[in-house]
Amino acid sequence: MSEEPAPDGAERNDVVIASDGRTVGRRGTATRRRMLDATATLLVSQPLRDLRVVDIAREVGASPATFYQYFRDVEEAVLVLAAECGEAMAPLADLLRGDWAELEAARSFVDAFIAVWDQHTAVLRVRNLAAQEGEPRFRDLRRSANRPFVDGLAEHVRASQRNGRVDSALSPIATAAALMSLLERMAAFHVELESMGVGRDDVVTTCAHIVHQTIDGVG
Amino acid sequence: MSEEPAPDGAERNDVVIASDGRTVGRRGTATRRRMLDATATLLVSQPLRDLRVVDIAREVGASPATFYQYFRDVEEAVLVLAAECGEAMAPLADLLRGDWAELEAARSFVDAFIAVWDQHTAVLRVRNLAAQEGEPRFRDLRRSANRPFVDGLAEHVRASQRNGRVDSALSPIATAAALMSLLERMAAFHVELESMGVGRDDVVTTCAHIVHQTIDGVG
């Protein structure tokens, strides 16, 4: 029966409520946005562990107290950013339709996937690190963002197994999970390969080959 | 000309020097070892970020001050553990010799690799997380531990490309890096797949297939 206050910065019936119960208007929404952007910016150059509320506040020229109007803590701000990345990923699920007999289909998907990572490297990396450390909320965000891809890849494997193109000893789920791991990691750190003479295109091509060959089997 | 004190816990001419300059004897060495083991144990259930000097000290029934006799900080203790894991990995390089025409060769390597991870999951995970966050010393440890495998895999790819069994569009380095990413991640979290009905053997088999097919090419 009790009327719980809405969680910080959460929306309820399109009305955003700040931590002290005031409704957030246009100006407040903009400030909140700047806090989020500042958070994303700072994560490019420092790990989440070293990111202080004071840093974010200073970055937008505000007081630490202002931060708490919109977020319970730094983690909550990062969770919002990670959720936004999830939305940016969603459209890629379409690229997994079709029979993928052509290498080009795999290439399109890999390229698009890495493109989203290139746009949001810092936040996605932090999301994955936190997920791997066992933070349940980051884990969930990652899982739900990747689920369509894992499911899609696993389905391709099953189809190829029915055709006899892929060895039935493979676990479709393990295969899909393995390929996603490969894609995420290469997306996250392909820039570092540049120093070894491996460019983004090489990475995309290589990943596409591996994915295609694995889920579509041998000719 | 100045006689620098040896770094904490470091060996010089087989004589270990503690942080206050005293040489460390049998008893001290044992205490240091217990500190290391306690660190590894605690890392199983909590991320590095939450690991306090006090926690480690309490775990071995000692005072925080004792910890500082042997390590500069928590990170240094973890670095020692990570280096030890590197040594545990080293023998696997032998498994990469041979021509790998047989799937079984890949399977042996994958199985052994995952076995080492199973023995040292916590420390290796922490090593990788720190490396991905950009900590140079963890990065170096990871790189040098994995280098033989990356090099070996890349060499196999080149050989297969000369045979025409693998598409020359693939970058040997990117391919090897991608496969290592896949292996590390599956080694790190294959336990979680159990809940989806995918056992350790399924994971090994699946990884072995992908690795073999990728570096040895199509029949």
Add this chain to the structure above:
DNA sequence: TGTACATCAGTGAACGCGCGTTCACTGATGTAC
């Protein structure tokens, strides 16, 4: 168009917790004779 009021937005300054780190000390072990 202007004025008064309500509400949204932002902050300075302080409090306090938790942890890292140190130091002067006690206790344990080893060894010379």
Add this chain to the structure above:
DNA sequence: TGTACATCAGTGAACGCGCGTTCACTGATGTAC
């Protein structure tokens, strides 16, 4: 075998920094009439 000394080992207690967090306050914006 025993005693004295040197050195190794361990610690209680405290200090202080840095950050999270809050509160009472000022300022900005919107709106009713």
